[in-house]
Amino acid sequence: MSTVEIRDFDPANYLDSEEMIVEYLKAAAEDPNPDVFFGALSDVARAKGMAEIARKTGLGRESLYKAFRPGAHPRYETVKAVLKAIGIELTFKPFA
Secondary structure (H helix, E strand, O other): OOOOOOOOOOHHHHOOOHHHHHHHHHHHHOOOOHHHHHHHHHHHHHHHOHHHHHHHHOOOHHHHHHHOOOOOOOOHHHHHHHHHHHOOOOOOOOOO
């Protein structure tokens, strides 16, 4: 009899294109709970390499993990720096 190994789902394993990343963040931003967006941003940072994001932002890796954990309230500057490091621009448009 063989055993089946079950692993936790990690979205970072599937964020392998710019299009996927953009759609993932857009969907997360539509949720009224800000933790959903911050969690998605953390997933993208992990997909891109947290050490690389830390280097590009000048922030520590552990600081980034703490900033985006559930219930944290990351500073706007941190969010903006991470978005820039992953190559995503935050844009606004009027409601249709």
